Amino acid sequence: MRFSRMLIPTTKETPNDAVLTSHILLLRAGFIQSIGSGLYNFLPLGKITLDKVRQIVKEELDKAGCNEVHLPIVTPITLWEETGRADKFGKELLRFKDRHENNFVLSPTNEEAMVNLVRQTVKSYKQLPLNVYQINWKFRDEVRPRFGLMRGREFLMKDAYSFHATTEDMEREFALMEETYKKIFTRLGLAFRVVEADSGAIGGAGSKEFMVLADSGEDTIMVCDACDFGANVEVLSEDEKVCPKCGGGLSQTKGIEAGHIFQLGTVYSEPMKAEFLDEDQKLKPFVMGTYGIGVSRLLAGIIEQNHDENGCVWTKESAPFLVDIIVAKAKNEEQMAAAEKLYAELQSKGVDVLLDDRADKKTGFGVKIKDFELIGIPYAVVIGNDVSEGKVEFITRDGLQKESLSTENLVEQILEKLA
RNA sequence: CGGAGUGUAGCGCAGUCUGGUAGCGCACCUGGUUUGGGACCAGGGGGUCGAAGGUUCGAGUCCUUUCACUCCGACCA
Numbered sequence: 001m002r003f004s005r006m007l008i009p010t011t012k013e014t015p016n017d018a019v020l021t022s023h024i025l026l027l028r029a030g031f032i033q034s035i036g037s038g039l040y041n042f043l044p045l046g047k048i049t050l051d052k053v054r055q056i057v058k059e060e061l062d063k064a065g066c067n068e069v070h071l072p073i074v075t076p077i078t079l080w081e082e083t084g085r086a087d088k089f090g091k092e093l094l095r096f097k098d099r100h101e102n103n104f105v106l107s108p109t110n111e112e113a114m115v116n117l118v119r120q121t122v123k124s125y126k127q128l129p130l131n132v133y134q135i136n137w138k139f140r141d142e143v144r145p146r147f148g149l150m151r152g153r154e155f156l157m158k159d160a161y162s163f164h165a166t167t168e169d170m171e172r173e174f175a176l177m178e179e180t181y182k183k184i185f186t187r188l189g190l191a192f193r194v195v196e197a198d199s200g201a202i203g204g205a206g207s208k209e210f211m212v213l214a215d216s217g218e219d220t221i222m223v224c225d226a227c228d229f230g231a232n233v234e235v236l237s238e239d240e241k242v243c244p245k246c247g248g249g250l251s252q253t254k255g256i257e258a259g260h261i262f263q264l265g266t267v268y269s270e271p272m273k274a275e276f277l278d279e280d281q282k283l284k285p286f287v288m289g290t291y292g293i294g295v296s297r298l299l300a301g302i303i304e305q306n307h308d309e310n311g312c313v314w315t316k317e318s319a320p321f322l323v324d325i326i327v328a329k330a331k332n333e334e335q336m337a338a339a340e341k342l343y344a345e346l347q348s349k350g351v352d353v354l355l356d357d358r359a360d361k362k363t364g365f366g367v368k369i370k371d372f373e374l375i376g377i378p379y380a381v382v383i384g385n386d387v388s389e390g391k392v393e394f395i396t397r398d399g400l401q402k403e404s405l406s407t408e409n410l411v412e413q414i415l416e417k418l419a
Numbered sequence: 420c421g422g423a424g425u426g427u428a429g430c431g432c433a434g435u436c437u438g439g440u441a442g443c444g445c446a447c448c449u450g451g452u453u454u455g456g457g458a459c460c461a462g463g464g465g466g467u468c469g470a471a472g473g474u475u476c477g478a479g480u481c482c483u484u485u486c487a488c489u490c491c492g493a494c495c496a
């Protein structure tokens with residue numbers, strides 16, 4: 001993409017209503033725009049980044065054998081009445097009527113809708129196990145939305161639901177999802193911890209949260225210094241000093257809940273009469289698991305964990321572009337030609353590259369380099385005066401290290417550095 | 420939902436106490452000069468001052484009501 005053709009409204013000034021670093025930076029760098037309490041427009045950079053994160057989540061789930069589907073965001077409240085959650089969810093559930101005076105809700109989560117989908121189509125143990133998911137917008141009418149994408153009212157969430165004939169098989173899937181989540185968070189370049197969690201209103205036998213480690217996190221967790229044990233303070237009393245798993249020392253830290261996996265059992269399938277015929281010819285309720293990832297929240301989490309005083313520092317797999325080609329003087333024909341050549345070559349190699357070709361007189365080198373730092377693209381190639389001597393500058397965003405590269409075999413040198 | 424604030428140009432703010440022609444910075448447009456770290460000079464466009472009602476000769480400013488947004492807390496798959 002060419003910078004000159006993209007809508008990237010970066011700003012020098014900090015918006016007055018943002019407090020959290022990720023919120024400030026995502027606004028200033030032109031990724032998102034506030035439209036109401038807890039509601040955000042995703043601008044081109046934000047949309048690209050969101051899609052990248054979404055794609056990683058999808059790829060890993062598909063590898064693990066999950067089926068992607070798409071459910072309506074609007075669901076009849078009658079589904080929610082089947083499990084009693086129409087009452088239990090309270091005001092967080094946004095309700096409204098259609099023109100025929102029928103009651104609907106904006107889905108905050110989709111257990112009922114997904115159980116309904118499966119009970120209509122799965123009748124035999126031979127069709128199990130089954131893991132069905134969607135990556136779709138959710139709406140929760142939060143009492144107090146805050147912190148930008150961290151706690152919005154409308155947010156993108158991956159929600160998966162697995163269906164099994166036995167508890168043992170559900171536990172196998174639960175373990176598989178834990179491993180799959182670890183792959184996703186690792187690919188995204190995040191420092192995270194899997195912790196024992198409270199199953200809360202959702203019920204079920206056990207649950208684990210995936211915590212992105214960040215001081216600004218809303219959750220307090222206890223982690224073992226010796227092994228990989230961790231727990232939310234909700235389930236492990238704050239005064240515990242010894243790891244229940246290995247006896248090591250426990251320390252307290254903050255985390256952002258970005259994923260949560262639950263062993264559900266039959267708490268939804270029983271009231272909704274979602275049953276299959278087992279090999280002993282008996283009707284049994286599905287044994288279920290449910291697995292969530294806050295996709296839009298991950299964007300905030302990535303920035304909370306990866307930024308400096310100059311702006312965002314996206315990880316390689318989440319970045320909207322991998323390389324920013326900065327033309328120091330876009331009116332200089334030699335520089336522009338060299339930049340265009342590199343742009344075409346990198347594109348042909350499949351690299352996501354942004355060409356900062358802005359040539360208006362107000363957008364000098366300083367503006368371009370500041371935008372590069374604020375947006376947080378992992379690498380920049382500066383094509384400036386030295387190009388006439390066969391040299392360009394290569395910048396790594398994380399740490400802002402600079403080095404000079406020869407224009408000979410430039411693409412190969414760059415590809416090597418990107419690897 | 421309790422507590423505390425804020426609404427004035429796209430963004431950040433002053434002006435409100437003490438009523439008298441709507442301001443500043445950034446951004447934007449035009450021309451010129453600049454050109455490797457968010458340039459400079461000159462000119463210019465953009466506002467029913469969140470909304471409604473009231474007081475007044477006159478309201479951004481005073482009064483009443485209302486809406487929105489933010490922060491702290493409680494809440495939270």
